[in-house]
Amino acid sequence: EAGVAQSPRYKIIEKRQSVAFWCNPISGHATLYWYQQILGQGPKLLIQFQNNGVVDDSQLPKDRFSAERLKGVDSTLKIQPAKLEDSAVYLCASSRVRRGLDEQFFGPGTRLTVL
Amino acid sequence: SQQGEEDPQALSIQEGENATMNCSYKTSINNLQWYRQNSGRGLVHLILIRSNEREKHSGRLRVTLDTSKKSSSLLITASRAADTASYFCATDAGQGGGADGLTFGKGTHLIIQP
Numbered sequence: 001e002a003g004v005a006q007s008p009r010y011k012i013i014e015k016r017q018s019v020a021f022w023c024n025p026i027s028g029h030a031t032l033y034w035y036q037q038i039l040g041q042g043p044k045l046l047i048q049f050q051n052n053g054v055v056d057d058s059q060l061p062k063d064r065f066s067a068e069r070l071k072g073v074d075s076t077l078k079i080q081p082a083k084l085e086d087s088a089v090y091l092c093a094s095s096r097v098r099r100g101l102d103e104q105f106f107g108p109g110t111r112l113t114v115l
Numbered sequence: 116s117q118q119g120e121e122d123p124q125a126l127s128i129q130e131g132e133n134a135t136m137n138c139s140y141k142t143s144i145n146n147l148q149w150y151r152q153n154s155g156r157g158l159v160h161l162i163l164i165r166s167n168e169r170e171k172h173s174g175r176l177r178v179t180l181d182t183s184k185k186s187s188s189l190l191i192t193a194s195r196a197a198d199t200a201s202y203f204c205a206t207d208a209g210q211g212g213g214a215d216g217l218t219f220g221k222g223t224h225l226i227i228q229p
Binding site for chain 2: 041042045106
């Protein structure tokens with residue numbers, strides 16, 4: 001089966017600019033996650049969707065980050081405006097069932113550099 | 116915040132040797148998972164062990180879980196150069212209110228010397 005797709009793979013922007021990332025999960029996977037991985041650390045969950053509803057966004061900096069999953073398939077994560085500390089790899093993952101009950105499949109990530 | 120903490124932070128061994136890395140966590144969990152990350156294949160799930168299990172095997176991997184000590188270990192036997200990667204433990208704390216968080220540690224960077 002095809003894996004989780006993400007685009008773009010790399011993005012360089014100036015601080016205060018906006019950026020958007022796209023994710024297409026594995027077909028049939030109801031749950032979708034966005035993680036932020038800062039260099040040298042493990043991934044940190046930003047938001048979890050079950051179909052097109054938000055299950056957990058407690059760690060999403062809502063003043064600048066937003067995410068949506070229209071029609072319960074693809075998802076976009078937006079940062080507006082970006083800060084230097086947002087430089088990280090943004091990983092999208094999907095799973096068949098709710099997180100914690102099944103393995104997660106990760107995409108290749110988008111490496112964001114904020115200058 | 117990081118729930119799991121892997122130990123050691125870095126490990127270098129000779130090809131063919133066994134590699135052991137440990138993970139400690141703070142709160143009660145539903146299950147614990149191990150993931151591998153390298154530049155070639157990204158983040159890949161290795162094994163999941165539920166809170167009522169004590170040991171699990173998958174190929175050259177052996178995972179143990181001690182919920183009384185809030186710790187887990189990952190053993191890779193007969194290591195290969197391709198095992199060079201960062202290894203993360205991730206816990207599902209199963210908190211109420213729908214926030215069943217999967218939280219990753221900082222990882223152990225494993226280097227297999229040829």
